[in-house]
Amino acid sequence: MDFDALDAVDMHVHVEQDDHGCFSLDQELLDASAAYFRSGQERTPTIEYIAAYYRERNTAAVVFTVDAMAGTGHPALSSEEIADAAAAHADVLIPFGSVDPHAGKAAVARVRRLVADHGVRGFKFHPSLQAFEPNDTAFYPLYDAIAEAGVPALFHTGQTGIGAGLPGGRGIKLRYSDPMLLDDVAADHPDLTIVLAHPSVPWQDEAISIATHKSNVYIDLSGWSPKYFPPQLVRAANSMLRHKVLFGSDFPVITPDRWRADFDALDIKPEVRPLILKENARRVLGA
Template identity: 35%
Template sequence: MIVDAWAQHPTLKHAQDPIFESLRRWTKMPIPTVELPVQVTLYQMDQAGVDRSLISAWVAPRNIMISNDEVAGFVAEAPDRLVGVGSVDISKPMEAVREIRRCVNELGFKAIRVLPWLWEVPPTDRRFYPVYTACCDLGIPFCTQIGHTGPLMPSEVGRPIYLDQVALDFPELAIVAGHIGYPWTDEAIAVATKHENVYIDTSAYTVKRYPPALIEFMRGHGRSKVLFGTNYPMIMPSKALEELDELELGEDAQRLFLSGNACRIFKL
């Protein structure tokens, strides 16, 4: 079984947003001109043998690229394959809390994701704290991004060390930090090692680009701490899984990486 911990079924508004122009230099992907059917995402999952994908909403300041209701609609088309991850406007704390409750209690979502670089503030900013409180209250993970940003936005807010304070303040909160944390991967590993409920996902990176320190962590005491992710459609699932066997994780660690950790953390 394979679970993709971070993917999007993109809307045109998301795919065409100018903020992603710098990413297109790397991916060489054409900009879609029509809305993509959910079957396109399912086909890419099938090509790689991915059983389930957690697909995310995208909420930025004054800009909803993929709404929670759109994600719910995608999930409804393939409820056995797609899992909803919500997002909220942290500038409106009470609205954010109410929306998190709606996402979980009415839409059936399994997590909430907010990206510090979109808001240009670190995850220790006071506006995040109502989100953490609501996630703890509902027993769902908080997902975020660590490391440098592909879009031309400040990377400093993605320093993994910021999550150290969040985990100290909310020890019961499961935090899934995506995108490996490069160039601060050692910092990410240190925070995940220190805190029982802090995890790393490999989205936005192919296997051959995993830092050696992360691979060593996955083989050893971090085998329960790392989740497979793609950041699809930036990286196709089949591309993200190429050369997996070269990691030499061993059967148990590879099972945890590909699905076991995600199933446990997201209660799939």
């Protein structure tokens, strides 16, 4: 991948459908998420769709699914198939893997296989959807394996649109996505690069504090239109966290076009914009 030739790197793109016609979530959760984000575009994009979409925009996309079989009972899309399909579009796609933390030693072994055999460049976790407390030391061997592989771990933080508006939120618990749980992980795994995904509403100040305190912690700005960013996040991005925040859209629920149009309207310093749009991602990805 020629990073110099790209305009941007989108750190947060979901693969919602595979080539077998299977979906990443059941229909009720897909519909609830679409309603929450008021998304009208293609809702279940395949790898091929994503590659063409991002190639038109001269933008790289970090692509992944979430393996939440234990948390939701819904069979996950294959991270192996996603990574192998992404390899055919290596000019624009960067594959991340996902493993179910509840799989224990099998998850650790799968992390190593995904990196060694399928070229995965990082891992995605969604503590609320996967129903786990990320600072539980039972999951530490998983983080050790990711750190040993030299790739980052991307964690959903804050509120989620998945389950939003449904009775009991479909049993999905927001507290698992409190970024303070990841402060423990970052402290105990200093060699692990951690990305806190999304403005961490209602824990934005905590996320800023962690990213300021821990050199191995970053924040991606996906999942919210920039016009709704908390003001303290904009201030931090312009100053002390200028090298720690990353462009991410959360496609398909938010498009990179919408995100970047709203980002252009933010009061972000000219010298900071290229850091957020591309250069900070290069550092996280080791590119």
